[in-house]
Amino acid sequence: MRYFFNRLGFLILSIWAAITLNFILPRLMPGNPAETIFAKFQGHMQPSQLHAMELQFGFSNKPFILQYFQYLGSLLTGHWGLSYTYYPTSVSQIIVTSLPWTIGLLGIATVISVVVGTLVGILIAWRRGGIADSTLPIATMFFQSMPLFWLGLVLVYFLAFTLNWFPMFHGYSSSVNVGWNWPFISSVIYHGILPAIVVFLGSISGWIIGMRNNMINTLGEDYVVFAEAKGVSNSRLIFMYAARNALLPQVTSLAIALSSIVGGQILVEQVFSYPGIGYQLTNAVSMEDYPLIQGMFLIIALSVLLVNFLVDMLYGRLDPRVRRRGTES
Amino acid sequence: MDEKTPVLEIKDLSVSYQTPSGFVEAVRGVNLTLYPEEIIGLVGESGSGKSTMAFAVMRLLKGEATVTGGLIKVLGKDVYSLNKKELRLFRWDQMAMVFQSAMSALNPVMTVEKQIFDTILSHRPQMSRQEVRTRAEELMDMVRIDRKHLKSFPHELSGGMRQRIVIAIAIALHPKMVIMDEPTTALDVVVQRSILNQIKEIQKTEKFSILFISHDFSLVAEMATRVAIMYAGRIVEMTDSQTLKLGERHHPYTDGLLRAIPQLTSEDVVIEGISGNPPDLKLLPSGCAFHPRCALAMERCKTEMPIPHPQPIGYIECHLYSEEGSRG
Numbered sequence: 170m171r172y173f174f175n176r177l178g179f180l181i182l183s184i185w186a187a188i189t190l191n192f193i194l195p196r197l198m199p200g201n202p203a204e205t206i207f208a209k210f211q212g213h214m215q216p217s218q219l220h221a222m223e224l225q226f227g228f229s230n231k232p233f234i235l236q237y238f239q240y241l242g243s244l245l246t247g248h249w250g251l252s253y254t255y256y257p258t259s260v261s262q263i264i265v266t267s268l269p270w271t272i273g274l275l276g277i278a279t280v281i282s283v284v285v286g287t288l289v290g291i292l293i294a295w296r297r298g299g300i301a302d303s304t305l306p307i308a309t310m311f312f313q314s315m316p317l318f319w320l321g322l323v324l325v326y327f328l329a330f331t332l333n334w335f336p337m338f339h340g341y342s343s344s345v346n347v348g349w350n351w352p353f354i355s356s357v358i359y360h361g362i363l364p365a366i367v368v369f370l371g372s373i374s375g376w377i378i379g380m381r382n383n384m385i386n387t388l389g390e391d392y393v394v395f396a397e398a399k400g401v402s403n404s405r406l407i408f409m410y411a412a413r414n415a416l417l418p419q420v421t422s423l424a425i426a427l428s429s430i431v432g433g434q435i436l437v438e439q440v441f442s443y444p445g446i447g448y449q450l451t452n453a454v455s456m457e458d459y460p461l462i463q464g465m466f467l468i469i470a471l472s473v474l475l476v477n478f479l480v481d482m483l484y485g486r487l488d489p490r491v492r493r494r495g496t497e498s
Numbered sequence: 499m500d501e502k503t504p505v506l507e508i509k510d511l512s513v514s515y516q517t518p519s520g521f522v523e524a525v526r527g528v529n530l531t532l533y534p535e536e537i538i539g540l541v542g543e544s545g546s547g548k549s550t551m552a553f554a555v556m557r558l559l560k561g562e563a564t565v566t567g568g569l570i571k572v573l574g575k576d577v578y579s580l581n582k583k584e585l586r587l588f589r590w591d592q593m594a595m596v597f598q599s600a601m602s603a604l605n606p607v608m609t610v611e612k613q614i615f616d617t618i619l620s621h622r623p624q625m626s627r628q629e630v631r632t633r634a635e636e637l638m639d640m641v642r643i644d645r646k647h648l649k650s651f652p653h654e655l656s657g658g659m660r661q662r663i664v665i666a667i668a669i670a671l672h673p674k675m676v677i678m679d680e681p682t683t684a685l686d687v688v689v690q691r692s693i694l695n696q697i698k699e700i701q702k703t704e705k706f707s708i709l710f711i712s713h714d715f716s717l718v719a720e721m722a723t724r725v726a727i728m729y730a731g732r733i734v735e736m737t738d739s740q741t742l743k744l745g746e747r748h749h750p751y752t753d754g755l756l757r758a759i760p761q762l763t764s765e766d767v768v769i770e771g772i773s774g775n776p777p778d779l780k781l782l783p784s785g786c787a788f789h790p791r792c793a794l795a796m797e798r799c800k801t802e803m804p805i806p807h808p809q810p811i812g813y814i815e816c817h818l819y820s821e822e823g824s825r826g
Contacts, residue, residue, distance in 0.1 A: 390602065391597055391599045391602040391603045392602060392603055392604055392605045392606070394558060394560075394597070395597055395603040395604075395664075395667075396605065396613075396616070397558070398556060398558055398589060398590065398594075398595055399589075399590045399594075399616070399617045399620065399667060400586050400587065400589055400590045400591070400617070400621055401616050401617075401620050402586075402620060405616070405620075409605075409608070409616075410605050410608075413605075413607050413608075414605070414606065414607060487607065488606075488607060489606075489607060489651040489653070490606060490651070490653050
């Protein structure tokens with residue numbers, strides 16, 4: 170329990186730090202978005218219009234500290250500003266609509282990749298030197314060594330464009346009604362398969378090889394030989410004694426992989442025009458949509474911190490030694 | 499004692515490691531018989547093949563090591579004739595082993611209780627949880643660890659406690675034989691002493707045989723009834739602890755080891771070692787493997803492998819004790 174509160178305190182502290190940085194950084198930059206727009210119009214805009222825009226965007230000359238508390242207040246109440254690109258849609262609205270797509274697609278693809286890769290790693294380590302052990306790591310490494318967006322483009326070209334097996338872009342077909350109905354859900358799944366394959370193929374090799382190597386190390390540990398000697402059944406030996414310990418470094422990698430889901434697969438979402446966070450972020454950057462960029466950064470930072478917290482909790486459950494160290498500190 | 503059926507019978511056992519430069523024999527034709535309730539000490543330098551032999555008996559050799567000849571019978575059963583399932587059930591039920599590195603023999607992510615439960619339930623699946631718990635508590639009492647530590651994880655226990663738990667796991671199923679491979683090497687002398695006393699105590703009540711492996715001569719002399727001295731994969735002398743301490747007739751290698759024990763009570767504090775290093779098993783000397791280091795080596799030692807020469811107790815494998823030899 171103390172471990173939990175310890176981690177929770179750390180989470181809150183880091184969220185506060187992330188928010189504060191997100192507040193300070195844009196204000197340290199010279200100029201402001203209104204000036205950018207003003208400059209774009211190259212003199213076709215009156216200074217009074219600039220002032221009006223600044224007011225509309227909520228710029229003020231109030232003391233920094235006051236602005237800061239105002240910022241914190243509006244964050245808590247969900248007022249994250251309005252997007253320029255999708256004016257007058259609010260930033261929080263855009264995040265709410267695009268986040269589920271990213272988490273749904275990339276999250277599920279990553280989790281499948283982790284689970285499958287880890288299981289394969291366990292089995293090929295157990296059957297070390299077998300056919301699967303000598304082929305699978307190399308075969309999957311082939312895909313991992315390709316840039317993901319290129320793999321995506323190749324799949325889009327052959328499977329979607331030439332063979333027409335899969336749709337080329339978007340999260341769902343425009344001919345179905347959005348909602349909890351089967352045509353929509355099946356359309357979402359259908360559209361998700363290709364990008365999911367790309368993420369899956371692009372990451373599984375790391376999970377297989379990582380787990381395989383951890384397993385081979387743990388299989389040589391004394392407690393595994395001791396457990397074998399004392400007559401523990403094979404499946405229990407593999408999973409409870411060897412894999413259970415070999416899993417620990419995998420969990421750390423999982424934290425990194427999950428953190429990068431929200432912000433990371435920008436290129437994959439771009440290739441498939443998938444309506445997730447990464448896609449919106451590229452749009453926001455190219456449109457110089459500052460409130461949206463700021464909101465995106467904040468949500469990415471928050472997800473990274475939250476995922477790390479959850480993985481810390483998981484790690485504490487898996488490794489009793491970590492739990493203890495947590496309470497001692 | 500000899501009329502009883504032996505608990506462990508090793509006949510002409512050879513174990514080889516496969517290396518890039520060919521087979522290397524780590525155990526070369528070892529014979530050993532362990533009788534019920536007997537403690538045999540097995541002494542030798544590092545690399546003399548003690549642990550390899552222990553792993554061969556438990557049929558736990560991995561990777562490059564294989565048994566290349568001989569026979570191992572535990573309670574009359576040829577260990578290498580069992581199929582995988584029979585082996586899994588036979589091992590630990592009849593023969594158990596305390597590992598050299600008992601510090602790391604416990605799974606770090608499982609409580610002590612779970613690991614004891616695993617051991618018992620793997621062999622006695624019909625036992626109820628309550629029965630298993632009672633047995634686990636009994637075992638903890640036996641090795642004198644507070645029952646509350648059943649709920650502890652290995653990292654929460656001291657080295658000595660972990661060692662005792664490993665011993666508790668080894669005797670959980672009332673085996674007839676326990677191999678103890680340097681069970682106290684990693685511990686300080688005080689803990690070592692208390693654990694050895696406990697082992698002796700438990701051995702008396704539980705009545706199992708022990709093959710006690712160590713490189714510590716004085717320890718073995720104290721623990722064991724009979725002592726086997728191993729050099730370069732062979733047992734070069736078989737004796738009992740009494741003769742070992744007081745007897746005059748020893749293998750030159752044993753003499754060397756005995757001289758290397760510091761005598762706290764004597765005035766003379768000179769400790770002699772045995773010059774040279776244990777032989778490279780890949781380039782084993784011809785004849786007697788000990789002859790390059792032996793002060794008493796004769797011409798025939800370089801060419802002829804000595805045979806065991808029976809002594810009043812045990813045997814000595816040295817040409818000195820043959821009829822033509824100086825001590826024969």
